[in-house]
Amino acid sequence: MKIGILLKEGPYNHQASDTAFKFAEAAIKKGHTVDAVFLYNDGVTNVTKLMDPPQDDRNIAGRWSELSKKHGVEILACIAASKRRGISDDVLIEGSAITGLGTLTDIAIRNDRLITFGD
Amino acid sequence: MKIGILLKEGPYNHQASDTAFKFAEAAIKKGHTVDAVFLYNDGVTNVTKLMDPPQDDRNIAGRWSELSKKHGVEILACIAASKRRGISDDVLIEGSAITGLGTLTDIAIRNDRLITFGD
């Protein structure tokens, strides 16, 4: 099955990003394709490479980057939402990209499921 | 009267930042000193200079920067909260700085009021 994920909140402040990641991992483990994670609202702040959490804590941006590299999951941030919140190509972590809402529509159309995580 | 402000949410997503700004402006206009705006939780994302909202919208980081220049208001982001969320000296707008929670304690002690805006 092909699954798209829409993530609407930033890292650490809300559990949404953690649950989305755990869900993606489990779906891949069960043999599904996670096509893309689309970041909207504050969700766009999930992919800044400047993120530098305490050593004993998870690195949320790094984790999305790994997922992209290992399993070909596209991590896409909405351009309008990114501009408002200071996310630009300069700070984007490897494996992520900035794109428009048309891409989210494509994701909604081409996947069997679109599941939202937010707050 | 000396007033400190604690701002706990990021720009655009929540009105907290707008209300804090309007309150600070009104307090200064009434002759009070706004000593500092301390940014905590997602609030630290108020001061990234990469913010680039639509032309017809307010620039929230720019507005805080102006307030600092014109009225000597310190705009201070908590270091631990900033690191988690990818706010570093590299992206800080003029007039803002990164500091520790001890500074917030000083602000709470030395001001007549500490007022919180959040979500």
Next chain:
Amino acid sequence: MENENIKKIMHVLRHAPHGTIYTYEGLEMILIMAAYEQDLSVVFIGDGVYALKKGQDTSGIGIKGFSKTFMALDGYDVEKLYVDRVSLEERGLTEEDLVVTVEVLDAEETGRLMKEQDVIIHH
């Protein structure tokens, strides 16, 4: 055959305007999706109905208003606008208070519509 690629996508607006950006950014998403000729619907539940309240003037809070954009949805062929009856009543509002013509539905009717959807996005 063409219809196989048409998806039923529902947007659920549940936040009051201005206090958070969800309704505004939700509307931006709806306007883009409208260009893709999918089967779109928009449902206003809870404080989402306040987004349609007539007479909003945001000049005092320094935030751009957008209630009039709902009137433009028709021009984008987004014609399925539904409002939850209980949400309207709890807030002491009637259809007369809203900036656009909507269809007022009981929860069961909305629940049935939800069940038919391929994609549901809450804002």
Next chain:
Amino acid sequence: MENENIKKIMHVLRHAPHGTIYTYEGLEMILIMAAYEQDLSVVFIGDGVYALKKGQDTSGIGIKGFSKTFMALDGYDVEKLYVDRVSLEERGLTEEDLVVTVEVLDAEETGRLMKEQDVIIHH
């Protein structure tokens, strides 16, 4: 004379743990403020009381747990821990369910304490 610089600062914890970071970052703030020898108090209201629930094991969600840090507050001379009685009761909890010893207060007692504060910060 020294006392003039001692402020009464109350932290109000109102969020459940883990779903949001507010309680955890609130606790980080409390620990730093504790070093400044102010008159600190911490009140747990609403879902904030869940932060003190015994038996939390966060390994499955991949987030660092912190309920045990509340036990360390005593060592930082943060001794005024209050829990709202109604919040506890509505959640079917008793003092036995909590990781630390707290004083359970009625809303009126908490309201009176709030009125005495110089600074109140909700998390």
Next chain:
Amino acid sequence: MLHTINKSPFEKNTFETCIRFLMPGDPLLFIEDGVYAVQSGNKFSPALEGVLKTNPVFALRPDLDARGITAIADGVECVDYEGFVALVEEHQVNSWF
């Protein structure tokens, strides 16, 4: 002690929680989405009437205007940001979210 509330009473329990801790006479100011609490004729009007018997109640006019709320419960005083500052001059602040 000035209490402020910025959440709609319909969506979050902030209003109902805050009023349990209000001491008689202390002012209550509604801001942002909190102002829906002072709209007359809604589900929370009876609760607000109860508060008005013991406490002065204010609402931030720019937030009411932004939301098109013109029917306001009797006894509620509307203030602008300057009035908000005036309340803060007189009281320490307890900001409820």
Next chain:
Amino acid sequence: MLHTINKSPFEKNTFETCIRFLMPGDPLLFIEDGVYAVQSGNKFSPALEGVLKTNPVFALRPDLDARGITAIADGVECVDYEGFVALVEEHQVNSWF
């Protein structure tokens, strides 16, 4: 249609709103702070019992464990992330915040 709820029923009206729109038979999954709704013996237990009569109810076990919730209402099935995926295999998703 799988409905998910991630908010504590005490703090936000998500639970009460969602159940108004549930069609009989559709599964309901509590995640994140939403899992407090399945804690037995709390204020929302009667409402949950009503839902259990018409709909299968699930709760995400890692979220229950994280919160130390061990007393769970009868009839609620606990699942891990894999079980969450299994529910999504069978149903389209309606995520309530």
